[in-house]
Structure formats: C-alpha cells, structure tokens
Amino acid sequence: MGFEQKYPAEPVSAEPLWRHYRDQFPVTERLIYLNHAAVAPLPRPAAEAMQALAQDALDFGSLHYDKWLDTYEKLRVAAARLIGADRGEIAIVKNTSEGIATVAMGLHWRPGDRVVAFREEFPSNYYPWLRLEEHRASVDWLSVTDPLEAIDHACQGAKLLAISFVQYLSGLRADINAIGEICHRHGCFFLVDAIQGLGAFPLNVQTAHIDALAADGHKWMLGPEGCGILYIRKNRQDSIFPMEFGWTNVAGYHDYSSRDMTLRPDAGRYECGTLNTIGCYGLHASIEFLLEVGIERIAPAVQSLTNQLAEGAIRKGYQLLGDRTPENGAGIIAVHKPGIDSRQVVHELKERGVIAAPRQGWVRFSPHFYISPEDIERVVEALP
Numbered sequence: 393m394g395f396e397q398k399y400p401a402e403p404v405s406a407e408p409l410w411r412h413y414r415d416q417f418p419v420t421e422r423l424i425y426l427n428h429a430a431v432a433p434l435p436r437p438a439a440e441a442m443q444a445l446a447q448d449a450l451d452f453g454s455l456h457y458d459k460w461l462d463t464y465e466k467l468r469v470a471a472a473r474l475i476g477a478d479r480g481e482i483a484i485v486k487n488t489s490e491g492i493a494t495v496a497m498g499l500h501w502r503p504g505d506r507v508v509a510f511r512e513e514f515p516s517n518y519y520p521w522l523r524l525e526e527h528r529a530s531v532d533w534l535s536v537t538d539p540l541e542a543i544d545h546a547c548q549g550a551k552l553l554a555i556s557f558v559q560y561l562s563g564l565r566a567d568i569n570a571i572g573e574i575c576h577r578h579g580c581f582f583l584v585d586a587i588q589g590l591g592a593f594p595l596n597v598q599t600a601h602i603d604a605l606a607a608d609g610h611k612w613m614l615g616p617e618g619c620g621i622l623y624i625r626k627n628r629q630d631s632i633f634p635m636e637f638g639w640t641n642v643a644g645y646h647d648y649s650s651r652d653m654t655l656r657p658d659a660g661r662y663e664c665g666t667l668n669t670i671g672c673y674g675l676h677a678s679i680e681f682l683l684e685v686g687i688e689r690i691a692p693a694v695q696s697l698t699n700q701l702a703e704g705a706i707r708k709g710y711q712l713l714g715d716r717t718p719e720n721g722a723g724i725i726a727v728h729k730p731g732i733d734s735r736q737v738v739h740e741l742k743e744r745g746v747i748a749a750p751r752q753g754w755v756r757f758s759p760h761f762y763i764s765p766e767d768i769e770r771v772v773e774a775l776p
Contacts, residue, residue: 395702397696397699397718409685409693410693410761410763410765411764414762415436416681416762417436419433424763426748426757426759427747427748427757428592428612428614429612429723429758431611432613432760433614434614434616434674434678435614435678437677437678437681438616438675438678438681439674442670442674463676464669467484470676470680471621471679474590474679474682474683474687475595475596475605475623476595477598480659481626482622483623483663484620484663484667484668485606485621485622486618486620487620488516488606488607488608488620490636491604491621491622492583492606494622494636495581495604495606497520498632498633499551501524501528501551503528505529505551506549507521507524507525507529507531507532508532508546508550508580509521509553509554510534510536510555511533511536512535512536513554513555514556514585516585517554536556536559536562536566537564540570543571544578547574547575548578551580552580553580554583554585555583556586556588557584557589557590558589558724559588560724561726561751563698563713563714563716563722563723563724563758565589567720568584568600569599571600572600572602573601575603581603582600582601583602585605586606586607587607587608587611587612588611588612588723590607590613591614591678591687592687592690592722592760594691603628604624606622606623607621612723613678614682616670616671617671618671619674619675622662624662632662634655634662638665640656640660640663640665641660642656642661643656643657685761689761693761694723694759695721695723697759697761698722698758700765701757701768701772704768709729710727710729711727711730712727713725713726713728725756725757726754729775732776734754736776737750737755737776738750738755740774741775746770
C-alpha cells in the first residue's frame with residue numbers, strides 16, 4: 393500500500409530539507425522526536441531568543457522594556473505573515489483554548505442561534521459549544537468525515553461553524569478553503585482551531601474566508617508553551633466583545649489614570665494584561681525561522697515522512713486510523729496493532745529513544761520536517 397504525495401517534492405538535486413536544518417534541532421542528538429502534535433522541542437533560534445531575554449532580565453530587570461514591546465509587535469507581524477492577515481488582526485493569547493473561548497463567549501448569542509461543530513474535536517474546540525448548547529444556542533454535531541454537502545446543509549441559517557485545521561488524533565486535514573467558501577456563502581462565522589497544522593501546512597485566512605483562528609505555538613510552530621495567537625478578521629472585531637477584561641484591552645492603556653474604556657482599535661483589544669514576554673520572544677523567533685525555511689517546502693517534507701511512517705507501520709501489521717489521502721493527509725497518524733497495548737508500544741519506543749504518544753488506544757506519531765527518512769525507518773524497525 394502506498395500513499396501519493398499531494399505537495400510537489402523537492403528537486404532531486406536539492407539538499408534534503410532535514411539535512412539543511414537538522415543542526416537547528418539539538419534534540420536529534422538524543423531522540424527521534426515524533427510527538428510534535430503534543431509539545432515540540434525548541435529549535436535553536438527560539439531557545440536562544442528566550443535565553444537572551446532571561447539573561448537581559450537577570451542583568452538589567454526591565455531596563456530594556458522598549459525592546460519587549462518591539463518583540464510583541466514583531467510577533468504580531470510575523471504571525472500575520474504566516475496566515476496572510478494584517479498585524480491589526482492578531483492578538484497574543486496564552487493558548488488555543490483562550491482564543492476559542494474569546495470568540496465563543498464574546499459573540500452576542502440570541503435565542504434560536506445555531507452552531508455547527510464536530511464530534512471528533514479536541515476538548516478546547518468541543519466544550520465551549522457544549523456549554524453554549526446548555527445555555528444559549530443549539531448545536532448541530534457533525535462528523536469530520538461527513539461530506540461537504542452535509543456541511544453545506546448544516547450551515548444554512550447557522551451563526552457559526554468551528555472546526556480544526558487538522559484533527560488531533562486521526563490527522564485528518566480539513567478542506568479549509570471549501571468549508572470557508574460554504575460559510576462565506578451562507579453568512580456563517582468561520583472559526584478554525586489551527587494548532588495541529590499551522591507551521592507545517594499552508595493556510596491563508598483570506599483565501600479560506602476565515603473569520604477567526606486560534607493556535608498555540610508549542611506544536612507545529614515550534615514555540616514555547618503558554619504563548620499563542622488569535623486572529624479575528626477586522627470587520628468582525630466589533631461583534632466580539634472581550635469578556636476577559638483588564639487594563640490593556642483599552643485604547644489608552646498607557647495612561648494608568650484614565651478611566652476611558654474605549655477598546656483598542658485592533659485585535660489588541662483581546663489582550664488582557666501583561667503578556668508572556670519570554671514566550672513572545674520564543675514564538676517570534678520560531679515563526680521567523682519557519683518563514684525562512686518556507687511553509688511551502690515544509691509541507692511536502694512533513695507529508696512524505698508521515699506517509700513513510702504509515703506505510704511502514706502497515707507493513708508491520710498495524711492498522712491506520714482513517715483513510716489517509718494526498719488531500720487530507722497531514723503530519724499526524726494514529727496506528728494500532730490488535731493484541732498490543734498502545735501504551736506499551738509507546739513505552740518500548742521511548743526506551744529506544746523514540747518519542748510518540750498513546751492516545752485513546754492508538755499510538756500517535758507526528759514528525760516535523762527536520763526528521764530524516766532514516767529516522768523513520770529506524771522507528772518502523774523498532775515497532776513491536
């Protein structure tokens with residue numbers, strides 16, 4: 393069984409992407425790290441940026457606070473470049489959950505409003521709609537495997553649709569552009585949980601008609617935990633009130649004596665108080681690093697490595713969760729072998745320096761672009 397490649401491979405004459413950038417990932421000296429869908433190891437640029445900030449704060453306290461402010465802005469600009477947005481549409485948040493909750497709680501819900509959501513979602517993109525269903529709106533629960541026709545039908549008259557770019561367990565990559573067109577046509581707010589794909593696969597909020605997007609930085613964007621981005625389209629910002637309210641939500645937040653609660657004129661209105669400065673240093677550096685490498689080069693490398701791993705696991709008698717195709721494949725696969733506990737497989741692999749994750753009875757693998765094909769073959773050989 394073979395998996396075709398949707399994205400064009402690099403020219404044969406080109407140096408493999410993993411070889412060119414492998415030295416930026418010291419983790420490769422110790423581990424074969426196939427767990428980027430959980431918490432990714434830091435690349436050198438991100439680690440060094442945070443180390444520099446920590447040293448500066450150690451030596452000078454907040455003397456260079458102006459540089460901290462510059463980094464916040466640089467992060468907004470870099471994140472906007474990554475998704476095809478404007479910097480004024482980017483807020484810095486703690487995590488994906490905070491970003492999704494900002495939208496779910498900030499929209500004005502009326503009796504009869506309806507949400508389209510998906511049963512297979514990670515809890516951060518499931519619980520807000522379940523809670524909303526209990527109090528303020530009805531929810532149409534679909535499956536991520538439902539055809540676009542079913543999504544089109546459900547979106548008629550719906551207020552909002554929320555879906556993950558890539559599903560956390562199966563690795564199914566949604567047809568974001570097609571779903572966005574459906575939402576746009578029906579006037580349905582389109583919210584994307586992008587954490588499991590952003591940084592590994594191209595995504596453009598304009599092309600996909602995305603109204604809001606949330607993603608923490610510690611997975612495929614190769615940043616630290618506790619620092620993420622929230623995109624809200626400019627013309628949607630006045631319809632989403634910041635429910636978490638503090639001193640930096642307002643336009644005049646530099647004037648501590650002011651009591652004017654006029655909101656900031658951009659997505660900064662969703663930033664409630666002091667930011668995770670050291671996290672911003674790390675996430676800015678990691679996004680700039682990914683932009684330098686090129687998402688259009690990273691995507692085929694990730695897809696090829698994951699295809700190779702899926703094929704190898706199947707050869708060893710493992711079953712693959714879902715039907716992986718060139719159109720829906722991403723950087724995640726989940727496999728299971730009858731009669732073998734997935735936790736035991738993960739434990740045995742860890743003993744051999746291979747990092748994966750047990751998830752709901754499956755072994756989940758998630759390689760990034762700097763992993764080599766030889767690494768993948770060693771993992772396949774190590775599978776019990």
